């Protein structure tokens with residue numbers, strides 16, 4: 678059971694950092710690296726003891742993140758920045774791809790400001806043309822995201838977990854869980 682649960686890890690400053698497996702959260706708490714901040718009440722039994730599964734833990738030391746370096750440029754982070762939504766038609770229930778706004782074949786760069794999420798139908802329709810040529814305006818101009826603007830991928834879990842997590846994650850970065 679424990680392996681299907683996730684825990685939210687907060688920085689020492691209470692800023693959300695990431696999700697980890699509940700097993701890893703327990704190891705951090707018992708290893709003295711984090712405190713158990715909140716639990717939805719699920720019990721874990723070992724041969725010698727019973728304890729509550731941590732739903733939120735907080736590191737006992739400030740975890741520094743290299744902000745100057747920013748987020749890695751990757752397909753996964755493009756999907757996260759665009760909230761798993763096609764930037765041409767707004768669909769999120771279609772197979773998603775990433776699209777060069779100015780096509781590569783026409784000198785378009787592979788970077789944060791020239792790549793957006795596109796559903797397969799939009800990507801096919803657009804082909805080797807620009808949004809202007811196809812009259813396919815973007816929902817919003819793509820930017821290089823910072824850590825705080827990128828939505829968290831909320832793992833699936835019991836509602837009791839989701840309610841607790843919601844208290845610690847700012848609404849604008851609380852994205853729905855996405856199954857891939």
Ligand SMILES: [Zn+2]
Nearest residue numbers: 763766796799
């Ligand atoms: Zn689309």
